[in-house]
Amino acid sequence: MAPTTAPDLVGRAWSPQPDRPMVTVHGLHKRFGPLHVLKDVDLTVAAGEVVVVVGPSGSGKSTLCRCLNRLEVASAGRIEIDGEPLPAEGRQLARLRADVGMVFQSFNLFGHRTILDNITLGPVKVRRIGRAEARKQAMALLDRVGIADKADRYPAQLSGGQQQRAAIARALAMRPKVLLFDEPTSALDPEMVNEVLDVMVSLAAEGMTMIVVTHEMGFARRAADRVVFMDDGRIVETAPPDEFFAAPRTERARDFLSKILQH
Amino acid sequence: MDALTAHLSVLGHGLVTTVQLTVVTTIGAMLLGIVVATLRISPVPLLRTIGTLYVEVLQNLPLLALLVLFVFALPQIGIQFPLFTSAAIVIAAYQGAYLAEAIRAGINTVGKGQAEAARAIGLTFSQSLRYVILPQGLRAVIQPIGNICIALLMNTSLAAAVGVVELTQAANNVNLVEAQPILIFTGAGLAYMLLALIIGQFTGLLERRLAIVR
Ligand SMILES: Nc1ncnc2c1ncn2[C@@H]1O[C@H](COP(=O)(O)OP(=O)(O)OP(=O)(O)O)[C@@H](O)[C@H]1O
Ligand SMILES: [Mg+2]
Numbered sequence: 370m371a372p373t374t375a376p377d378l379v380g381r382a383w384s385p386q387p388d389r390p391m392v393t394v395h396g397l398h399k400r401f402g403p404l405h406v407l408k409d410v411d412l413t414v415a416a417g418e419v420v421v422v423v424g425p426s427g428s429g430k431s432t433l434c435r436c437l438n439r440l441e442v443a444s445a446g447r448i449e450i451d452g453e454p455l456p457a458e459g460r461q462l463a464r465l466r467a468d469v470g471m472v473f474q475s476f477n478l479f480g481h482r483t484i485l486d487n488i489t490l491g492p493v494k495v496r497r498i499g500r501a502e503a504r505k506q507a508m509a510l511l512d513r514v515g516i517a518d519k520a521d522r523y524p525a526q527l528s529g530g531q532q533q534r535a536a537i538a539r540a541l542a543m544r545p546k547v548l549l550f551d552e553p554t555s556a557l558d559p560e561m562v563n564e565v566l567d568v569m570v571s572l573a574a575e576g577m578t579m580i581v582v583t584h585e586m587g588f589a590r591r592a593a594d595r596v597v598f599m600d601d602g603r604i605v606e607t608a609p610p611d612e613f614f615a616a617p618r619t620e621r622a623r624d625f626l627s628k629i630l631q632h
Numbered sequence: 633m634d635a636l637t638a639h640l641s642v643l644g645h646g647l648v649t650t651v652q653l654t655v656v657t658t659i660g661a662m663l664l665g666i667v668v669a670t671l672r673i674s675p676v677p678l679l680r681t682i683g684t685l686y687v688e689v690l691q692n693l694p695l696l697a698l699l700v701l702f703v704f705a706l707p708q709i710g711i712q713f714p715l716f717t718s719a720a721i722v723i724a725a726y727q728g729a730y731l732a733e734a735i736r737a738g739i740n741t742v743g744k745g746q747a748e749a750a751r752a753i754g755l756t757f758s759q760s761l762r763y764v765i766l767p768q769g770l771r772a773v774i775q776p777i778g779n780i781c782i783a784l785l786m787n788t789s790l791a792a793a794v795g796v797v798e799l800t801q802a803a804n805n806v807n808l809v810e811a812q813p814i815l816i817f818t819g820a821g822l823a824y825m826l827l828a829l830i831i832g833q834f835t836g837l838l839e840r841r842l843a844i845v846r
Contacts, residue, residue, distance in 0.1 A: 473749065475745055479749070495753060
């Protein structure tokens with residue numbers, strides 16, 4: 370997708386500053402009872418950077434994502450979004466969450482609302498944008514992800530790929546500073562994977578800061594600035610995608626890659 | 633038949649009172665039910681405990697005992713309401729506990745992902761409930777809610793015990809004059825049945841109208 374011709378999907382008011390940290394994670398630990406799921410995770414993601422997170426099942430990728438917008442509460446450590454520490458509960462947290470978009474594996478569109486109403490809910494209720502303006506922006510986003518004709522449908526009437534594109538539009542409607550993707554294509558039939566990945570690639574090209582948990586190597590190669598490999602709750606290796614896939618430094622990453630590349 | 637037609641105004645008055653009591657109480661019980669169900673799923677432990685206590689206490693006492701207690705005991709400590717108001721408060725409080733449980737069951741049918749997606753776009757807890765969780769949860773339990781409303785209608789007859797002249801009490805009064813219990817109470821019974829049918833039809837209509845596209 371050609372980023373030069375693309376309208377500004379990201380809709381951010383500032384220009385990209387590659388060195389400014391957008392997400393800072395320092396010494397993050399997460400325990401579920403006796404289970405120690407994240408162990409001293411450090412991660413800095415610059416504004417406009419795209420980081421792909423890979424790793425075996427149970428290594429803590431989803432938990433890391435969910436800690437970043439406090440769907441899970443960290444047991445220890447510091448998380449900052451655009452220089453602001455994550456607030457505890459309450460309104461401030463809600464406000465910060467509005468700046469951190471999340472796209473789920475299972476889409477999680479609101480089943481009782483049309484696609485358009487799914488997308489305008491946040492802008493109207495959280496950002497306090499007028500309804501007409503919110504609809505206009507939502508239509509532009511739907512057009513951009515290629516499902517403008519589905520605006521008045523209900524989620525169950527859309528294919529998986531269309532639902533996930535609607536979910537991306539819903540996240541974008543909040544004009545987030547960061548977008549988190551937790552295996553956005555894992556629940557999709559193979560023929561629908563690319564329509565979602567294409568949208569994500571164009572977002573990346575436009576300078577959206579993204580943290581993407583995915584095993585889609587093609588996406589990582591096309592769009593990622595860095596690949597982060599997690600194993601057993603730790604970040605074991607960080608490298609540019611070409612380097613990581615061609616010559617992983619750690620034994621565990623080699624082992625993991627050999628397993629996922631076999632099929 | 634004369635026994636009924638001769639007292640149409642008394643019986644009609646009773647019927648109107650029953651309908652009024654049912655409508656007012658249903659609205660009150662619904663609001664209370666939503667509040668208590670919300671308490672029971674709140675992230676704050678104290679609020680959850682209050683919600684649970686409420687449901688446990690009210691579901692485990694007979695409605696008649698509650699009515700009598702409210703109407704005869706409260707004036708002892710200087711609190712007194714008109715009889716109709718007292719009956720409405722007590723029945724709403726009682727049925728509210730049942731509605732709360734039905735509503736909570738509805739909320740539990742809404743997937744966890746819905747609440748997470750709502751929080752992820754920055755909705756607060758109460759906004760998530762209002763715009764995402766309750767609209768879906770309530771739709772799932774329209775039928776049981778309708779059944780509770782029918783039970784509520786029947787329970788309004790207990791208001792007779794504390795002196796509200798609703799349909800059952802009106803029938804009773806007419807019977808004291810006419811001494812034709814079978815006729816009079818069959819007539820009253822048919823009126824209750826008709827009202828219950830109307831509630832049932834309305835419930836069915838709501839359910840069809842509000843069905844979530846799957
Ligand atoms: N709510 C929870 N309660 C208890 N344990 C949990 C919870 N969520 C996750 N876990 C555990 O934490 C560990 C990491 O889970 P997580 O979902 O982050 O892994 P993942 O890397 O995303 O795996 P996958 O590739 O299968 O999605 C797993 O052992 C999982 O069982
Ligand atoms: Mg996961």
